[in-house]
Amino acid sequence: MNRARILLGVTGGIAAYKAAALTSTLVQRGATVDVIMTEEAERFVGPLTFSSLTARPVYSSLWDAPERIPHIRLVREAHVVAVVPATANTIAKMANGIADDLLTTALLAARVPIVLAPAMNDAMYDHPATRANLATLRQRGCEIVDPERGFLAERETGMGRLAAEERIIDALERALARRRSLEGKRVAITAGPTREAFDPVRFVSNGSTGATGIELAREAALRGADVTLLLGPTLLEPPPGVCVVRVTTACELNDAALQHAVGADLVIATAAVADWRPEQRSESKVKKTDAGVTVRMVRNPDVLAELAKKKGTSFLVGFAAETDDHEANAREKLRRKHLDAIAVNDVRGERGFGTGRNALTLLWGENDRRELGTAEKSALAARLLDAIEALMRER
Numbered sequence: 001m002n003r004a005r006i007l008l009g010v011t012g013g014i015a016a017y018k019a020a021a022l023t024s025t026l027v028q029r030g031a032t033v034d035v036i037m038t039e040e041a042e043r044f045v046g047p048l049t050f051s052s053l054t055a056r057p058v059y060s061s062l063w064d065a066p067e068r069i070p071h072i073r074l075v076r077e078a079h080v081v082a083v084v085p086a087t088a089n090t091i092a093k094m095a096n097g098i099a100d101d102l103l104t105t106a107l108l109a110a111r112v113p114i115v116l117a118p119a120m121n122d123a124m125y126d127h128p129a130t131r132a133n134l135a136t137l138r139q140r141g142c143e144i145v146d147p148e149r150g151f152l153a154e155r156e157t158g159m160g161r162l163a164a165e166e167r168i169i170d171a172l173e174r175a176l177a178r179r180r181s182l183e184g185k186r187v188a189i190t191a192g193p194t195r196e197a198f199d200p201v202r203f204v205s206n207g208s209t210g211a212t213g214i215e216l217a218r219e220a221a222l223r224g225a226d227v228t229l230l231l232g233p234t235l236l237e238p239p240p241g242v243c244v245v246r247v248t249t250a251c252e253l254n255d256a257a258l259q260h261a262v263g264a265d266l267v268i269a270t271a272a273v274a275d276w277r278p279e280q281r282s283e284s285k286v287k288k289t290d291a292g293v294t295v296r297m298v299r300n301p302d303v304l305a306e307l308a309k310k311k312g313t314s315f316l317v318g319f320a321a322e323t324d325d326h327e328a329n330a331r332e333k334l335r336r337k338h339l340d341a342i343a344v345n346d347v348r349g350e351r352g353f354g355t356g357r358n359a360l361t362l363l364w365g366e367n368d369r370r371e372l373g374t375a376e377k378s379a380l381a382a383r384l385l386d387a388i389e390a391l392m393r394e395r
Protein backbone atom coordinates (compact mmCIF):
# COMPACT_ATOMS: atom_id res chain seq x y z
CA MET A 1 0.00 0.00 0.00
CA ASN A 2 2.95 2.28 0.47
CA ARG A 3 2.64 5.29 -1.90
CA ALA A 4 -0.56 3.87 -3.44
CA ARG A 5 -3.09 6.50 -4.58
CA ILE A 6 -6.58 5.27 -3.83
CA LEU A 7 -9.80 7.02 -4.81
CA LEU A 8 -12.47 5.79 -2.41
CA GLY A 9 -16.15 6.25 -3.24
CA VAL A 10 -18.52 6.02 -0.27
CA THR A 11 -22.22 5.55 -1.00
CA GLY A 12 -25.39 5.75 1.08
CA GLY A 13 -25.63 2.51 3.02
CA ILE A 14 -25.44 1.66 6.70
CA ALA A 15 -21.96 0.19 6.17
CA ALA A 16 -20.65 3.68 5.27
CA TYR A 17 -19.27 3.89 8.82
CA LYS A 18 -17.03 0.90 8.03
CA ALA A 19 -15.50 2.87 5.13
CA ALA A 20 -14.09 5.24 7.77
CA ALA A 21 -12.25 2.36 9.49
CA LEU A 22 -11.01 1.14 6.10
CA THR A 23 -9.75 4.65 5.27
CA SER A 24 -7.83 4.75 8.54
CA THR A 25 -6.19 1.36 7.83
CA LEU A 26 -5.23 2.40 4.29
CA VAL A 27 -3.70 5.67 5.50
CA GLN A 28 -1.78 3.83 8.24
CA ARG A 29 -0.40 1.46 5.58
CA GLY A 30 1.00 4.39 3.60
CA ALA A 31 -1.72 5.03 1.00
CA THR A 32 -2.92 8.47 -0.06
CA VAL A 33 -6.70 8.30 -0.06
CA ASP A 34 -9.05 10.75 -1.78
CA VAL A 35 -12.68 10.31 -0.81
CA ILE A 36 -15.78 11.03 -2.87
CA MET A 37 -19.05 10.76 -0.94
CA THR A 38 -22.47 10.61 -2.54
CA GLU A 39 -25.11 12.98 -1.18
CA GLU A 40 -26.82 9.97 0.41
CA ALA A 41 -23.58 8.78 2.05
CA GLU A 42 -23.37 12.11 3.86
CA ARG A 43 -26.63 11.27 5.64
CA PHE A 44 -24.87 8.29 7.26
CA VAL A 45 -21.37 9.66 8.04
CA GLY A 46 -20.02 13.20 8.05
CA PRO A 47 -17.34 14.24 5.53
CA LEU A 48 -15.31 15.59 8.44
CA THR A 49 -14.59 11.99 9.53
CA PHE A 50 -12.94 11.23 6.18
CA SER A 51 -11.18 14.57 5.79
CA SER A 52 -9.70 14.17 9.28
CA LEU A 53 -8.56 10.61 8.57
CA THR A 54 -7.02 11.44 5.17
CA ALA A 55 -5.88 15.00 5.91
CA ARG A 56 -7.34 15.84 2.49
CA PRO A 57 -10.56 17.46 1.32
CA VAL A 58 -13.57 15.24 0.74
CA TYR A 59 -15.35 15.67 -2.57
CA SER A 60 -19.06 15.29 -3.15
CA SER A 61 -20.18 17.65 -5.88
CA LEU A 62 -19.34 18.06 -9.54
CA TRP A 63 -19.96 21.75 -9.11
CA ASP A 64 -17.80 22.90 -6.16
CA ALA A 65 -14.82 23.80 -8.35
CA PRO A 66 -15.96 22.73 -11.83
CA GLU A 67 -13.11 24.62 -13.51
CA ARG A 68 -10.79 21.92 -12.08
CA ILE A 69 -12.92 19.18 -13.70
CA PRO A 70 -12.86 17.09 -10.50
CA HIS A 71 -14.20 13.80 -11.96
CA ILE A 72 -11.34 13.57 -14.47
CA ARG A 73 -8.60 14.91 -12.21
CA LEU A 74 -9.42 12.54 -9.35
CA VAL A 75 -9.43 9.37 -11.47
CA ARG A 76 -6.28 10.38 -13.34
CA GLU A 77 -4.42 10.77 -10.07
CA ALA A 78 -5.63 7.41 -8.73
CA HIS A 79 -3.95 4.01 -9.15
CA VAL A 80 -7.18 2.25 -8.23
CA VAL A 81 -10.78 3.26 -7.49
CA ALA A 82 -12.75 1.50 -4.75
CA VAL A 83 -16.42 1.89 -3.89
CA VAL A 84 -17.02 0.85 -0.29
CA PRO A 85 -19.81 0.28 0.49
CA ALA A 86 -21.39 0.09 -2.96
CA THR A 87 -25.18 0.54 -2.80
CA ALA A 88 -27.56 -1.26 -5.15
CA ASN A 89 -28.33 2.17 -6.61
CA THR A 90 -24.72 3.09 -7.44
CA ILE A 91 -24.10 -0.42 -8.82
CA ALA A 92 -27.16 -0.04 -11.09
CA LYS A 93 -25.97 3.37 -12.27
CA MET A 94 -22.52 2.02 -13.04
CA ALA A 95 -23.87 -0.97 -14.94
CA ASN A 96 -25.92 1.40 -17.09
CA GLY A 97 -23.28 4.08 -17.61
CA ILE A 98 -25.24 6.71 -15.69
CA ALA A 99 -23.14 9.67 -14.57
CA ASP A 100 -25.37 11.99 -12.55
CA ASP A 101 -23.14 12.84 -9.60
CA LEU A 102 -19.41 13.22 -8.93
CA LEU A 103 -18.82 9.57 -8.00
CA THR A 104 -20.63 7.93 -10.93
CA THR A 105 -19.13 10.45 -13.38
CA ALA A 106 -15.62 9.72 -12.05
CA LEU A 107 -16.28 5.95 -12.29
CA LEU A 108 -17.30 6.32 -15.93
CA ALA A 109 -14.05 8.18 -16.64
CA ALA A 110 -11.84 5.66 -14.79
CA ARG A 111 -9.24 3.77 -16.80
CA VAL A 112 -7.72 2.21 -13.69
CA PRO A 113 -8.91 -0.97 -11.95
CA ILE A 114 -12.18 -0.64 -10.02
CA VAL A 115 -12.93 -2.59 -6.83
CA LEU A 116 -16.51 -2.71 -5.56
CA ALA A 117 -17.65 -3.96 -2.18
CA PRO A 118 -21.46 -4.20 -2.29
CA ALA A 119 -23.45 -4.07 0.94
CA MET A 120 -27.21 -4.12 1.22
CA ASN A 121 -30.27 -5.90 2.52
CA ASP A 122 -30.38 -9.54 1.36
CA ALA A 123 -33.52 -9.07 -0.76
CA MET A 124 -31.89 -6.16 -2.59
CA TYR A 125 -28.77 -8.26 -3.16
CA ASP A 126 -30.81 -11.23 -4.40
CA HIS A 127 -32.89 -9.12 -6.78
CA PRO A 128 -32.31 -10.20 -10.40
CA ALA A 129 -31.59 -6.56 -11.33
CA THR A 130 -28.75 -6.32 -8.79
CA ARG A 131 -27.43 -9.76 -9.77
CA ALA A 132 -27.45 -8.81 -13.46
CA ASN A 133 -25.81 -5.43 -12.77
CA LEU A 134 -23.02 -7.07 -10.77
CA ALA A 135 -22.51 -9.69 -13.50
CA THR A 136 -22.24 -6.89 -16.09
CA LEU A 137 -19.68 -5.01 -14.02
CA ARG A 138 -17.67 -8.18 -13.37
CA GLN A 139 -17.73 -8.92 -17.08
CA ARG A 140 -16.32 -5.44 -17.71
CA GLY A 141 -13.42 -6.17 -15.40
CA CYS A 142 -14.51 -4.62 -12.09
CA GLU A 143 -13.36 -6.65 -9.12
CA ILE A 144 -16.37 -7.40 -6.92
CA VAL A 145 -15.63 -8.25 -3.30
CA ASP A 146 -18.72 -10.32 -2.60
CA PRO A 147 -20.64 -9.49 0.57
CA GLU A 148 -20.87 -11.97 3.40
CA ARG A 149 -23.66 -13.69 5.27
CA GLY A 150 -24.14 -12.20 8.72
CA PHE A 151 -26.08 -9.83 10.93
CA LEU A 152 -27.72 -7.10 8.85
CA ALA A 153 -28.94 -3.68 9.96
CA GLU A 154 -32.54 -4.95 9.82
CA ARG A 155 -31.61 -7.17 12.79
CA GLU A 156 -31.79 -10.33 10.70
CA THR A 157 -29.14 -12.67 9.43
CA GLY A 158 -28.72 -12.66 5.67
CA MET A 159 -26.44 -12.26 2.70
CA GLY A 160 -25.42 -8.69 2.04
CA ARG A 161 -23.13 -7.66 4.87
CA LEU A 162 -20.05 -5.71 3.71
CA ALA A 163 -17.01 -7.98 3.18
CA ALA A 164 -14.45 -8.03 5.99
CA GLU A 165 -11.88 -5.24 5.75
CA GLU A 166 -9.00 -7.63 5.03
CA ARG A 167 -10.82 -9.05 1.98
CA ILE A 168 -11.29 -5.54 0.61
CA ILE A 169 -7.62 -4.71 1.24
CA ASP A 170 -6.56 -7.96 -0.48
CA ALA A 171 -8.59 -7.00 -3.55
CA LEU A 172 -7.03 -3.51 -3.54
CA GLU A 173 -3.56 -5.00 -3.28
CA ARG A 174 -4.25 -7.33 -6.20
CA ALA A 175 -5.56 -4.43 -8.27
CA LEU A 176 -2.51 -2.31 -7.43
CA ALA A 177 -0.07 -5.13 -8.21
CA ARG A 178 -1.45 -5.81 -11.65
CA ARG A 179 -1.78 -2.15 -12.61
CA ARG A 180 0.05 -1.40 -15.87
CA SER A 181 2.39 -4.37 -15.42
CA LEU A 182 2.06 -5.20 -19.15
CA GLU A 183 2.20 -1.59 -20.37
CA GLY A 184 3.84 -1.40 -23.81
CA LYS A 185 3.63 -5.19 -24.35
CA ARG A 186 1.84 -6.80 -27.27
CA VAL A 187 -0.18 -9.87 -26.24
CA ALA A 188 -1.96 -12.28 -28.61
CA ILE A 189 -4.41 -14.84 -27.25
CA THR A 190 -6.24 -17.58 -29.16
CA ALA A 191 -9.54 -18.70 -27.65
CA GLY A 192 -12.65 -20.75 -28.19
CA PRO A 193 -13.38 -23.80 -30.32
CA THR A 194 -13.07 -24.13 -34.07
CA ARG A 195 -15.83 -25.52 -36.28
CA GLU A 196 -15.09 -27.87 -39.14
CA ALA A 197 -18.13 -28.14 -41.37
CA PHE A 198 -19.02 -31.06 -43.58
CA ASP A 199 -22.12 -29.40 -44.99
CA PRO A 200 -23.69 -25.93 -44.52
CA VAL A 201 -25.48 -26.92 -41.29
CA ARG A 202 -23.31 -29.62 -39.69
CA PHE A 203 -19.87 -29.37 -38.21
CA VAL A 204 -17.38 -31.06 -35.88
CA SER A 205 -16.43 -28.98 -32.84
CA ASN A 206 -15.90 -29.26 -29.07
CA GLY A 207 -17.28 -27.85 -25.84
CA SER A 208 -14.88 -24.92 -25.50
CA THR A 209 -16.61 -21.56 -24.91
CA GLY A 210 -13.50 -19.39 -25.03
CA ALA A 211 -14.06 -18.26 -21.43
CA THR A 212 -10.45 -18.86 -20.34
CA GLY A 213 -8.97 -16.89 -23.25
CA ILE A 214 -11.55 -14.13 -22.86
CA GLU A 215 -10.70 -13.74 -19.16
CA LEU A 216 -6.98 -13.72 -19.98
CA ALA A 217 -7.56 -11.03 -22.63
CA ARG A 218 -9.56 -8.95 -20.15
CA GLU A 219 -6.87 -9.30 -17.51
CA ALA A 220 -4.00 -8.50 -19.93
CA ALA A 221 -5.86 -5.38 -21.15
CA LEU A 222 -6.39 -4.26 -17.54
CA ARG A 223 -2.65 -4.60 -17.06
CA GLY A 224 -2.08 -2.16 -19.90
CA ALA A 225 -1.18 -4.61 -22.72
CA ASP A 226 -2.10 -4.09 -26.35
CA VAL A 227 -4.22 -7.26 -26.73
CA THR A 228 -5.38 -9.13 -29.83
CA LEU A 229 -7.88 -11.91 -29.22
CA LEU A 230 -8.25 -14.51 -31.98
CA LEU A 231 -11.67 -15.88 -31.13
CA GLY A 232 -13.50 -18.93 -32.42
CA PRO A 233 -17.31 -19.21 -32.47
CA THR A 234 -18.78 -18.44 -29.04
CA LEU A 235 -21.77 -16.67 -27.56
CA LEU A 236 -19.61 -15.08 -24.87
CA GLU A 237 -18.86 -11.37 -25.23
CA PRO A 238 -15.21 -10.46 -25.74
CA PRO A 239 -13.89 -7.86 -23.29
CA PRO A 240 -13.80 -4.14 -24.12
CA GLY A 241 -10.51 -2.50 -25.11
CA VAL A 242 -9.25 -5.59 -26.96
CA CYS A 243 -8.79 -6.06 -30.72
CA VAL A 244 -10.94 -9.09 -31.64
CA VAL A 245 -10.35 -11.18 -34.78
CA ARG A 246 -13.19 -13.66 -35.34
CA VAL A 247 -12.40 -17.01 -36.90
CA THR A 248 -14.39 -20.20 -37.49
CA THR A 249 -12.08 -22.97 -38.72
CA ALA A 250 -8.63 -24.17 -37.65
CA CYS A 251 -7.24 -23.03 -41.03
CA GLU A 252 -8.63 -19.52 -40.46
CA LEU A 253 -7.20 -19.48 -36.94
CA ASN A 254 -3.83 -20.57 -38.27
CA ASP A 255 -3.79 -17.75 -40.85
CA ALA A 256 -4.92 -15.20 -38.25
CA ALA A 257 -2.30 -16.42 -35.76
CA LEU A 258 0.50 -16.10 -38.31
CA GLN A 259 -0.69 -12.60 -39.12
CA HIS A 260 -1.37 -11.27 -35.60
CA ALA A 261 0.54 -13.37 -33.07
CA VAL A 262 3.98 -13.64 -34.66
CA GLY A 263 6.22 -10.99 -33.08
CA ALA A 264 3.99 -10.42 -30.02
CA ASP A 265 5.78 -10.22 -26.66
CA LEU A 266 3.46 -12.84 -25.22
CA VAL A 267 1.34 -15.43 -27.02
CA ILE A 268 -1.13 -17.57 -25.08
CA ALA A 269 -2.82 -20.33 -27.03
CA THR A 270 -5.99 -21.37 -25.21
CA ALA A 271 -8.06 -22.21 -28.30
CA ALA A 272 -9.39 -25.77 -28.52
CA VAL A 273 -8.42 -26.26 -32.16
CA ALA A 274 -9.99 -29.21 -33.98
CA ASP A 275 -7.21 -31.62 -34.97
CA TRP A 276 -9.09 -32.84 -38.04
CA ARG A 277 -11.56 -31.47 -40.57
CA PRO A 278 -13.80 -33.28 -43.00
CA GLU A 279 -11.91 -33.84 -46.24
CA GLN A 280 -14.94 -32.79 -48.27
CA ARG A 281 -17.48 -30.07 -47.51
CA SER A 282 -20.74 -30.47 -49.34
CA GLU A 283 -22.13 -27.20 -50.75
CA SER A 284 -25.69 -28.23 -49.92
CA LYS A 285 -27.15 -30.02 -46.91
CA VAL A 286 -26.50 -33.76 -47.04
CA LYS A 287 -29.91 -35.50 -47.17
CA LYS A 288 -30.78 -37.80 -44.29
CA THR A 289 -31.06 -41.43 -45.34
CA ASP A 290 -31.48 -44.65 -43.35
CA ALA A 291 -27.92 -45.64 -44.20
CA GLY A 292 -24.96 -44.54 -42.10
CA VAL A 293 -22.50 -42.01 -43.44
CA THR A 294 -18.72 -42.04 -43.52
CA VAL A 295 -16.89 -38.74 -43.24
CA ARG A 296 -13.19 -38.91 -43.95
CA MET A 297 -11.22 -36.50 -41.79
CA VAL A 298 -7.90 -34.90 -42.69
CA ARG A 299 -5.34 -33.27 -40.43
CA ASN A 300 -5.68 -29.56 -39.61
CA PRO A 301 -2.65 -27.29 -39.22
CA ASP A 302 -1.13 -27.47 -35.73
CA VAL A 303 -1.52 -23.78 -34.84
CA LEU A 304 0.68 -23.97 -31.75
CA ALA A 305 3.48 -25.80 -33.59
CA GLU A 306 3.29 -23.24 -36.42
CA LEU A 307 3.56 -20.41 -33.90
CA ALA A 308 6.47 -22.15 -32.15
CA LYS A 309 8.40 -22.33 -35.44
CA LYS A 310 8.14 -18.54 -35.83
CA LYS A 311 8.43 -17.78 -32.14
CA GLY A 312 11.48 -15.47 -32.19
CA THR A 313 11.63 -13.65 -28.86
CA SER A 314 7.93 -14.15 -28.05
CA PHE A 315 7.09 -15.88 -24.78
CA LEU A 316 4.84 -18.73 -25.91
CA VAL A 317 2.38 -20.37 -23.53
CA GLY A 318 0.27 -23.35 -24.58
CA PHE A 319 -2.74 -24.93 -22.95
CA ALA A 320 -3.28 -28.65 -22.59
CA ALA A 321 -6.78 -29.96 -22.00
CA GLU A 322 -6.22 -33.58 -21.02
CA THR A 323 -8.37 -36.42 -19.77
CA ASP A 324 -5.55 -38.82 -18.74
CA ASP A 325 -1.99 -38.45 -17.47
CA HIS A 326 -2.42 -34.69 -17.51
CA GLU A 327 1.02 -33.60 -16.49
CA ALA A 328 3.00 -36.22 -18.40
CA ASN A 329 1.12 -35.43 -21.62
CA ALA A 330 1.43 -31.68 -21.08
CA ARG A 331 5.19 -31.95 -20.39
CA GLU A 332 5.65 -33.92 -23.56
CA LYS A 333 3.79 -31.17 -25.49
CA LEU A 334 5.88 -28.49 -23.76
CA ARG A 335 9.10 -30.16 -24.94
CA ARG A 336 7.98 -31.24 -28.39
CA LYS A 337 6.61 -27.83 -29.32
CA HIS A 338 9.42 -25.83 -27.65
CA LEU A 339 6.98 -23.80 -25.57
CA ASP A 340 8.10 -21.53 -22.73
CA ALA A 341 5.32 -22.80 -20.47
CA ILE A 342 2.13 -24.80 -20.59
CA ALA A 343 -1.03 -24.58 -18.49
CA VAL A 344 -2.73 -27.89 -17.97
CA ASN A 345 -6.31 -28.61 -17.00
CA ASP A 346 -8.29 -31.75 -16.54
CA VAL A 347 -11.26 -31.86 -18.93
CA ARG A 348 -12.67 -35.25 -17.94
CA GLY A 349 -16.43 -35.05 -18.41
CA GLU A 350 -15.91 -31.63 -20.08
CA ARG A 351 -14.74 -30.19 -16.76
CA GLY A 352 -12.84 -27.01 -17.53
CA PHE A 353 -15.04 -26.17 -20.49
CA GLY A 354 -17.58 -23.38 -20.12
CA THR A 355 -17.76 -20.52 -17.67
CA GLY A 356 -17.34 -20.84 -13.95
CA ARG A 357 -14.56 -22.48 -12.02
CA ASN A 358 -11.52 -24.37 -13.20
CA ALA A 359 -8.23 -25.73 -11.84
CA LEU A 360 -4.89 -25.07 -13.55
CA THR A 361 -1.27 -26.09 -13.13
CA LEU A 362 1.52 -24.22 -14.94
CA LEU A 363 4.54 -26.28 -16.11
CA TRP A 364 7.84 -24.99 -17.48
CA GLY A 365 11.54 -25.93 -17.71
CA GLU A 366 12.56 -29.50 -16.99
CA ASN A 367 10.51 -30.09 -13.86
CA ASP A 368 9.15 -26.74 -12.70
CA ARG A 369 5.50 -26.48 -11.87
CA ARG A 370 3.13 -24.21 -10.03
CA GLU A 371 -0.38 -25.10 -8.88
CA LEU A 372 -2.64 -22.15 -9.59
CA GLY A 373 -5.46 -23.74 -7.60
CA THR A 374 -9.18 -23.94 -8.25
CA ALA A 375 -11.03 -20.65 -8.78
CA GLU A 376 -13.32 -18.65 -11.03
CA LYS A 377 -11.78 -18.32 -14.48
CA SER A 378 -11.39 -14.54 -13.94
CA ALA A 379 -9.32 -15.12 -10.77
CA LEU A 380 -7.33 -17.89 -12.46
CA ALA A 381 -6.52 -15.56 -15.36
CA ALA A 382 -4.97 -13.10 -12.90
CA ARG A 383 -2.96 -15.86 -11.19
CA LEU A 384 -1.79 -17.26 -14.52
CA LEU A 385 -0.66 -13.84 -15.78
CA ASP A 386 1.16 -13.18 -12.47
CA ALA A 387 3.05 -16.47 -12.93
CA ILE A 388 3.78 -15.85 -16.63
CA GLU A 389 4.99 -12.29 -15.96
CA ALA A 390 7.37 -13.61 -13.29
CA LEU A 391 8.79 -16.14 -15.81
CA MET A 392 9.11 -13.43 -18.48
CA ARG A 393 11.07 -11.26 -16.04
CA GLU A 394 13.42 -14.15 -15.20
CA ARG A 395 14.15 -14.91 -18.84
Ligand SMILES: Cc1cc2nc3c(=O)[nH]c(=O)nc-3n(C[C@H](O)[C@H](O)[C@H](O)COP(=O)(O)O)c2cc1C
Binds near residue numbers: 012
Ligand atom coordinates in the same frame (compact mmCIF):
# COMPACT_ATOMS: atom_id res chain seq x y z
C1 LIG B 1 -31.50 3.64 6.81
C2 LIG B 1 -31.15 3.30 5.39
C3 LIG B 1 -30.20 2.38 5.12
C4 LIG B 1 -29.86 2.03 3.83
N1 LIG B 1 -28.91 1.10 3.62
C5 LIG B 1 -28.61 0.71 2.35
C6 LIG B 1 -27.62 -0.29 2.11
O1 LIG B 1 -27.02 -0.83 3.03
N2 LIG B 1 -27.38 -0.63 0.82
C7 LIG B 1 -28.04 -0.06 -0.21
O2 LIG B 1 -27.79 -0.46 -1.37
N3 LIG B 1 -28.95 0.90 -0.03
C8 LIG B 1 -29.25 1.31 1.22
N4 LIG B 1 -30.19 2.29 1.44
C9 LIG B 1 -30.83 2.92 0.28
C10 LIG B 1 -29.91 3.98 -0.34
O3 LIG B 1 -29.53 4.94 0.62
C11 LIG B 1 -30.60 4.63 -1.52
O4 LIG B 1 -30.84 3.68 -2.54
C12 LIG B 1 -29.82 5.81 -2.07
O5 LIG B 1 -30.49 6.31 -3.21
C13 LIG B 1 -28.39 5.42 -2.45
O6 LIG B 1 -27.73 6.52 -3.04
P1 LIG B 1 -26.23 6.46 -3.52
O7 LIG B 1 -26.05 5.18 -4.25
O8 LIG B 1 -26.09 7.64 -4.45
O9 LIG B 1 -25.37 6.62 -2.33
C14 LIG B 1 -30.52 2.65 2.75
C15 LIG B 1 -31.49 3.62 3.01
C16 LIG B 1 -31.81 3.94 4.33
C17 LIG B 1 -32.87 4.98 4.58
